[in-house]
Amino acid sequence: MTTKIDLERAADTLRAWALDEDLKQRVMSTPALATMASRVARRYSAGDTTADAIEVAAAAVARGHAASIEYAGESVRNAELARSEAGVFLELGAALGKSGLPGTISFDLSHLGALVDRDLALNHVRQLAAITEPYGTGLMISAEGSDRTDLVLDLYDELAAEIPRVGITLQARLHRTPGDLERVLRHPGTVRLVKGAFLEPESVAYPRNSAELTAAYLDLASQLIRSGHSVSLATHDDELVNTLISRHGEALKTDAIEFEMLLGLGTELLDRLHRAGYRTREYVIFGGEWWLYVLNRIAEHPERALTALADLNPS
Template identity: 40%
Template sequence: MNNRTAHEQRLTAGAAAALKAIARRPDIKMHIEQEPQLYTLLQRAAARYVTGEQRPQALAVAHQLHDEGYAVSLEYIGENTVSAAACQQATAELAGVLTELGEQGIGGRVSFDLSHIGLLVDRELALAHLLQLGELAHTYGIELFISMEESAKTEAILQLYRQAVAVYPLIGITLQAHLHRTWADAAVLLTKDTRVRFVKGAYEEPDTLALSRSAELDDRYVTLFELAVQRGCRISLATHDETLIDRLRLSSWQGAASVELELLYGIRPELCVRLREQGYPVRVYLTYGQEWYLYLCHRIAEYPPNLYQALIDMVGGQAEAPMMQYCLSK
């Protein structure tokens, strides 16, 4: 590795860490929200990755993608909610999404963070909201997927998941490959027909708790996938890493009871289209809501060169994600 390459890698890693830190700064977020011109500029950049601030915008995109042959997953963005009233509002909004998806015949999946519906307020409140959503999901035959958050919340998230899935089997769980504990969690949680989404892991964690992005992490991801196949799970592979996808396709894929690729809206649309054209089941993960700032920061942090695209979108007045134009033209 030459000095320039090493320097560029250090800059990229540093930029990603800085963006994740900025995303967690409430003072910066508040400043952006109080500056209309700055808010509008960043909102243009976010439009590449977020369907809009309101439910009808997300449902319109879901309809279009569903008609084109994609499965969809919807998330009402939000986490770390600290008042019971706000948790109830988030639960009501998610219930509305489930109801409209069911009544409009789109089906699909609804994803969310447990800290959005009560985890940080009261675990019993979070469980009550989770069971309420689970009942509605069961009524309409829609999957309800629990996202994963920082490692400090992992144990509580898995405990609530185990309680809820025992009642409503359509509830799925997300596992982060980078956490050292995930192999032990998977060995216990994964049984026949378990609904599991594997991600590499987006949160900054110390080396004592997690792996950094590396070949070792990719190996662990593949090993977790192979375990899930052996256990007869229903698997979502949430990654845009094409090299990793190729490895997975050469692994135990053909022996899987159910496996799909789940790609984020606005990220690698050309890959999304190509995989579907090759016959692989593809699910597009759609987000909406007013809490798009944190989501935007994470999308850029995952691939810092996306910052250049964000600048182009802000200056160019990007109004909607080109992913729709791309996918629907193929």
């Protein structure tokens, strides 16, 4: 019989694989394995191209949700590659604006070159802001591992002073987040609150699926809701969503608050929230660099490994 400890060990294994660049390279450079892995990824990813992402985002909008689109990738350590990847984001910005869809563009600062040169990343975000300015498209900085949180928040401080549309993602798991929340509330951008999916030591973060993590999320969410700040409550945890609704009720039905869920996860819950009158958003990723993202999604609920096995069936 599978135990809670078995599931936690499986989740840790998946998260370790997500960060294993050598394993990723071996799988993706072997055609048969790459085909199988891509088949699993399609449950959680829109596809490879900007056009794929716009199509899936349009389907989310047709169901009543706004969309957030991210070109998957992170940890770029080469300036030329960072410039090339930024070009895809600029293409996405133009395409999303022309589509007229209510959407936000999300990105990792390390994807845009922050680990190479902070000014390189800043300039790429400025370019993205300029190309999306005519459309008023929101921009959202995604969360990264705790070892990069200071860098991410320092860059956010600079960007938010120039571009009010830029928002920031905070992880409830991290012990430091209450202080970080006070810091980011000085800026007008949306705060996206997530539990946090990265492999972190307990000295830095609450254990996954713990009562402490749930309490931390609820407390941070309550502070955001009371503040009147624009907030995205990003979780697929139906018990957590139900608790938020029971505590805050109609206060959640404002233009400043939305529920956000990832493509392929929480679809029925998100649709139900929309029908109940809450603002909702579906998060869509695209591109070939989905390895870390997809493995972390499966690790959140290791039972999804069975779904992955089913997805390997070519029929």
